[in-house]
Amino acid sequence: MSSEPKSKHIPQATVKRLATYVQVLKNFERDNVEVVSSNPLAEACGVQGSQVRKDLAYFGEFGIRGVGYHVKSLMQSITSSLRVDHEWPMVLVGVGNLGRAMINHINRASSAFTVKAIFDCDPFKIGDIVSGFEVMSPSEIQECVEKMHIDIGIITTRPERAQRACDHLVNAGITAILNFAPARIKVPDTVNVEYVDFFRNLYSLVFDLTQNGRNS
Amino acid sequence: MSSEPKSKHIPQATVKRLATYVQVLKNFERDNVEVVSSNPLAEACGVQGSQVRKDLAYFGEFGIRGVGYHVKSLMQSITSSLRVDHEWPMVLVGVGNLGRAMINHINRASSAFTVKAIFDCDPFKIGDIVSGFEVMSPSEIQECVEKMHIDIGIITTRPERAQRACDHLVNAGITAILNFAPARIKVPDTVNVEYVDFFRNLYSLVFDLTQNGRNS
Numbered sequence: 135m136s137s138e139p140k141s142k143h144i145p146q147a148t149v150k151r152l153a154t155y156v157q158v159l160k161n162f163e164r165d166n167v168e169v170v171s172s173n174p175l176a177e178a179c180g181v182q183g184s185q186v187r188k189d190l191a192y193f194g195e196f197g198i199r200g201v202g203y204h205v206k207s208l209m210q211s212i213t214s215s216l217r218v219d220h221e222w223p224m225v226l227v228g229v230g231n232l233g234r235a236m237i238n239h240i241n242r243a244s245s246a247f248t249v250k251a252i253f254d255c256d257p258f259k260i261g262d263i264v265s266g267f268e269v270m271s272p273s274e275i276q277e278c279v280e281k282m283h284i285d286i287g288i289i290t291t292r293p294e295r296a297q298r299a300c301d302h303l304v305n306a307g308i309t310a311i312l313n314f315a316p317a318r319i320k321v322p323d324t325v326n327v328e329y330v331d332f333f334r335n336l337y338s339l340v341f342d343l344t345q346n347g348r349n350s
Numbered sequence: 351m352s353s354e355p356k357s358k359h360i361p362q363a364t365v366k367r368l369a370t371y372v373q374v375l376k377n378f379e380r381d382n383v384e385v386v387s388s389n390p391l392a393e394a395c396g397v398q399g400s401q402v403r404k405d406l407a408y409f410g411e412f413g414i415r416g417v418g419y420h421v422k423s424l425m426q427s428i429t430s431s432l433r434v435d436h437e438w439p440m441v442l443v444g445v446g447n448l449g450r451a452m453i454n455h456i457n458r459a460s461s462a463f464t465v466k467a468i469f470d471c472d473p474f475k476i477g478d479i480v481s482g483f484e485v486m487s488p489s490e491i492q493e494c495v496e497k498m499h500i501d502i503g504i505i506t507t508r509p510e511r512a513q514r515a516c517d518h519l520v521n522a523g524i525t526a527i528l529n530f531a532p533a534r535i536k537v538p539d540t541v542n543v544e545y546v547d548f549f550r551n552l553y554s555l556v557f558d559l560t561q562n563g564r565n566s
Contacts, residue, residue: 153552154547156553157532157547160509216557218556234447235447235452246552293376293377316459318396328552328554328555330551331370332530333459334366335545337365337432338362339527340502341433
């Protein structure tokens, strides 16, 4: 069983679904399920069975006809192929409520992604200890990123401070940013940004509620 | 200027982009920008100008040729059309780190969405005061939902408790769920679920990093 993807041209949408498969497989593993076929896996992931089979085909054949997929080895194959079977250290900028929650949440929820250092512009916060980390000045990001070989930065500032946080990260050599701040940020072409904005999801829920004519 | 959408058939993807437009327009307003044309608005939102014009066309003509859109009135038109110009009270289940952060974050970030009551299964947490709210037992969700006319529930439990939280919400009459727990949940067809799972975004960032050959 090879952990190399068959093709390098895996679409981003597939990669995101694979993250969900891993999440669901972890829950199957927790419930002591050893083998799962594509349809129950698909149902648990909220996609079609054909979609699961197509997505997993990027990684070669893992399913055993009439049996299904081995939960543990499928999980390992996906995480190994996507290089999330080892730790990705991260820095976080913005130690407010959201930032504090994210440090705890991410560091507990995943062994692949770990916040290693935290920063804030507020001089009153610098030096505080939060979840075992000392809050540092953004001027120290670069040294930290270089020393710890960090590629990923998380922004949890207020919207009006997001661009400045972003600039600090980019100047320090960060090339991947997860932005929780409710603001769009400008980055060079060499930097990727993913936005997490759950107000988009809330808008979508309200739209469904009102389209159903119950709350207009 | 009518706040009624021209067509009821607005795609979900458009609704989510409209949420981003509102976020960006709010930031323009904060910076005292009164008028913006579609291209700078599009750039700030990370989409094409043609996309913005197409999306806004669902609401009729707001742009003034050679001038652009009035920031404030465009924002009001979108929020009014999507019924997010008034308050949507919400309940939250799971008062751990993530739950606590979300109560503060959501209630401060938005006037349209407000957490009004919070619940946890842990008997040691029930009765605690968190951000001014008393943590209640899930057995009280139904009474609360009926009394406060609540349609939206938020799940911030651990993954293994997400389905139970969901069942409590659905039994209480909730028909729209925002799920932050890293687990898929099963609901009746009458209930809509939106998932917020930023590990999907982290997988995507790592995929880009490794595809670029820098961290394989």
